[in-house]
Amino acid sequence: MSSADGFSNIQLPAAQITPLHALQLEPLAGRYRVLRQGVNALVFAGFWLLLLLLWWQPWWPLPSHLQQVIRHALWLVPVLGVVRAIYCWQADKHKHFALREHDISYSAGIFFRQMVTQPVVRVQHIELKQGPLERKASLARLQLFSAGGALHTFEIPGLWLTQAQQIRQFVLQHKDALQDEQQQ
Amino acid sequence: MNNNNESGAALLSELSQPVSQAEWRRVSAIAILYFAVAALRFFASQLVYLIPPAILLFNRIKDNPGMALGMLSALLLMIVAVAILKFYYFQYRLSAGTVEIRSGVISKKYLNLPFNRIQNIKLEQPVFYRPADYVCLQLDTAGSVHQEAKLVALSRPFAEALKQHILDLREPASECPQTTDSVQQTAVLADSAERLLNQRSLADLVIHGISNNRIWLFLGLAAPFYNQVAEHGLDLLLQAGIDLPALFDPTEQSWFVIGLYALSLTMFIMLLFTVFSVLGSVLTFYGYTLHKKQDNYIRRSGLLTRHEVSMRLSRLQWVALKRDWLDMLLGRVNLSLAQINGQQQVNAEQRIMVPSVTLAEARNLLNDACADNHLNQITFNRISRRFIWRCVLLYWLPVAVIMPLLLWTQQHLLLAWLSVIPLTFWAVLIVMRWYRYGIAQDEQYCYVRRGYFGVDYYCFANYKLQQVVFKQSWLMRRAGLCSVKLVMASGVLEIPFLNDITGRTLLERGLYQLQRSKKAWM
Numbered sequence: 284m285s286s287a288d289g290f291s292n293i294q295l296p297a298a299q300i301t302p303l304h305a306l307q308l309e310p311l312a313g314r315y316r317v318l319r320q321g322v323n324a325l326v327f328a329g330f331w332l333l334l335l336l337l338w339w340q341p342w343w344p345l346p347s348h349l350q351q352v353i354r355h356a357l358w359l360v361p362v363l364g365v366v367r368a369i370y371c372w373q374a375d376k377h378k379h380f381a382l383r384e385h386d387i388s389y390s391a392g393i394f395f396r397q398m399v400t401q402p403v404v405r406v407q408h409i410e411l412k413q414g415p416l417e418r419k420a421s422l423a424r425l426q427l428f429s430a431g432g433a434l435h436t437f438e439i440p441g442l443w444l445t446q447a448q449q450i451r452q453f454v455l456q457h458k459d460a461l462q463d464e465q466q467q
Numbered sequence: 468m469n470n471n472n473e474s475g476a477a478l479l480s481e482l483s484q485p486v487s488q489a490e491w492r493r494v495s496a497i498a499i500l501y502f503a504v505a506a507l508r509f510f511a512s513q514l515v516y517l518i519p520p521a522i523l524l525f526n527r528i529k530d531n532p533g534m535a536l537g538m539l540s541a542l543l544l545m546i547v548a549v550a551i552l553k554f555y556y557f558q559y560r561l562s563a564g565t566v567e568i569r570s571g572v573i574s575k576k577y578l579n580l581p582f583n584r585i586q587n588i589k590l591e592q593p594v595f596y597r598p599a600d601y602v603c604l605q606l607d608t609a610g611s612v613h614q615e616a617k618l619v620a621l622s623r624p625f626a627e628a629l630k631q632h633i634l635d636l637r638e639p640a641s642e643c644p645q646t647t648d649s650v651q652q653t654a655v656l657a658d659s660a661e662r663l664l665n666q667r668s669l670a671d672l673v674i675h676g677i678s679n680n681r682i683w684l685f686l687g688l689a690a691p692f693y694n695q696v697a698e699h700g701l702d703l704l705l706q707a708g709i710d711l712p713a714l715f716d717p718t719e720q721s722w723f724v725i726g727l728y729a730l731s732l733t734m735f736i737m738l739l740f741t742v743f744s745v746l747g748s749v750l751t752f753y754g755y756t757l758h759k760k761q762d763n764y765i766r767r768s769g770l771l772t773r774h775e776v777s778m779r780l781s782r783l784q785w786v787a788l789k790r791d792w793l794d795m796l797l798g799r800v801n802l803s804l805a806q807i808n809g810q811q812q813v814n815a816e817q818r819i820m821v822p823s824v825t826l827a828e829a830r831n832l833l834n835d836a837c838a839d840n841h842l843n844q845i846t847f848n849r850i851s852r853r854f855i856w857r858c859v860l861l862y863w864l865p866v867a868v869i870m871p872l873l874l875w876t877q878q879h880l881l882l883a884w885l886s887v888i889p890l891t892f893w894a895v896l897i898v899m900r901w902y903r904y905g906i907a908q909d910e911q912y913c914y915v916r917r918g919y920f921g922v923d924y925y926c927f928a929n930y931k932l933q934q935v936v937f938k939q940s941w942l943m944r945r946a947g948l949c950s951v952k953l954v955m956a957s958g959v960l961e962i963p964f965l966n967d968i969t970g971r972t973l974l975e976r977g978l979y980q981l982q983r984s985k986k987a988w989m
Contacts, residue, residue, distance in 0.1 A: 395938065396940070397936055397937065400935050402981055408580040410579075412575065429934055
């Protein structure tokens with residue numbers, strides 16, 4: 284049944300109300316994972332090259348204990364790089380988001396899984412951020428700020444720019460978000 | 468592209484158009500100066516770290532001033548370039564109900580801020596803006612501690628008109644209660660007189676001083692002066708005919724007498740501390756009254772400086788009833804009404820706390836703030852015993868094995884045996900923590916219980932939630948457990964090791980209530 288002022292309270296079958304644990308989660312953009320792998324590889328390769336240069340350079344004789352450290356670091360750094368790459372690949376696979384009519388959820392974590400749910404009506408303001416590499420890859424990070432404080436800013440990384448813009452528009456055009464906050 | 472000199476009317480026409488028709492604008496070019504000063508400030512703050520190497524290299528710089536000058540001018544040039552780029556990329560757009568800001572040279576930021584979410588508007592005028600009368604317009608929401616949006620160089624009339632427009636948008640809402648029908652208006656008038664909710668007598672404040680020891684704060688502050696105080700104290704005691712070192716000398720006294728002296732001295736010091744704590748309590752809370760006028764709570768107290776703090780009921784986020792073990796023995800409760808804890812951070816003096824009320828008074832105050840709450844009847848969901856095992860295995864057991872073993876190997880047998888006392892105390896603390904944890908929810912409110920020997924209760928309306936977090940580790944998932952985190956404007960409450968169905972239902976119901984009620988959180 285619906286009335287003239289636009290309020291409706293039509294009965295919904297229970298199956299239509301999606302509980303949080305049954306949400307169909309959407310993965311982040313595939314390019315986000317590739318980008319993270321690239322950055323990881325570059326950082327570790329750069330660090331490894333720096334160590335190699337330090338090892339080979341003829342101008343400054345290294346103290347013997349430093350030589351020992353660098354010798355071990357030269358094999359340890361690539362190993363750490365590979366471990367981190369595997370971890371990031373798996374971790375990024377477990378990052379998902381989902382939209383319901385009134386809230387947005389973001390889940391992450393391999394062993395320690397957590398799902399943050401942000402009701403749209405509690406969003407204070409929205410920011411869309413793009414670093415230089417994200418801009419090249421047409422990716423964006425969406426941040427939703429609530430009164431829960433800076434520590435609890437809701438963030439979804441690795442969205443396609445158009446997707447992030449659509450979600451921003453969804454939040455801005457949400458009928459509850461547009462109502463006046465002061466009104467009881 | 469300087470469009471800042473429009474009149475208020477032009478601004479209003481701009482503010483009524485939809486986003487799609489609104490134009491992106493740049494602020495006045497004087498913003499370059501603003502960005503340059505900001506960059507200069509940043510470099511100056513970093514310069515502190517460069518002082519030590521500069522001192523070391525002073526001679527080299529003296530020999531080669533050209534290079535130093537070159538570096539300095541390069542730095543200045545960089546600041547100018549940064550400022551120009553920042554100005555070029557700083558754009559804003561005003562449309563019906565929203566301000567949007569695009570900024571950032573390398574890392575881009577795009578901010579959307581609806582006007583109705585703005586809590587605070589501030590006009591700031593740096594010295595160099597004064598001649599041309601430009602201002603910075605800062606728009607704050609409750610979203611974070613930093614200024615969310617800053618329009619860096621607007622002409623004053625434009626900024627004033629915009630500020631007025633945003634304030635006007637808020638006005639009708641705050642006037643809403645007054646424009647109701649006549650029956651309600653008379654009710655409002657009848658309610659406009661202050662109603663006394665609670666007051667504290669001197670005896671209550673003495674109890675508060677005893678049960679809430681404020682002396683630790685005093686002791687912490689006095690730590691640097693311990694030595695002088697001890698010497699001075701010993702001199703004074705000597706003059707009074709008491710020689711403390713002689714009293715505690717085992718060659719002159721028997722152990723039993725020394726023990727008695729030690730006991731009485733400890734008792735005396737404890738008594739002294741308690742007296743100080745009582746004095747502190749009386750100083751802060753003397754003449755304490757809590758009134759209610761319409762929807763406002765007004766707290767007045769203080770012996771020397773009278774403090775008056777008022778808070779609207781709608782700003783209340785949760786009511787906390789806190790009792791430590793001494794409060795449990797004395798049958799008292801410290802009740803606090805918590806409000807937003809973000810950028811409008813309230814310090815201890817501004818918090819509305821009712822010290823050491825009796826259980827019946829606490830119940831009345833709680834019923835006043837949260838009508839129809841069921842804190843007294845509701846059954847709390849306990850957390851799993853796995854909480855104890857986790858704390859014991861992860862923290863307690865390693866320490867309980869390593870510490871006595873270390874002491875044993877270093878021949879401190881007595882200490883190794885004595886370490887059993889703190890370890891047992893710690894174990895009891897873990898068990899008590901588990902015992903106290905609990906959560907419950909009804910149609911309107913959510914109740915959280917936690918504590919050690921004492922117990923704290925939190926009661927809040929479901930619609931005050933800002934965000935919810937559901938956490939589950941791999942082991943927890945296997946055992947059907949979870950942790951839930953309830954984020955509110957006044958802080959975060961986390962309940963670990965809860966049955967996962969209970970946890971999910973709790974979050975789902977909380978979200979449902981908040982989305983269904985459509986009530987504002989403040």
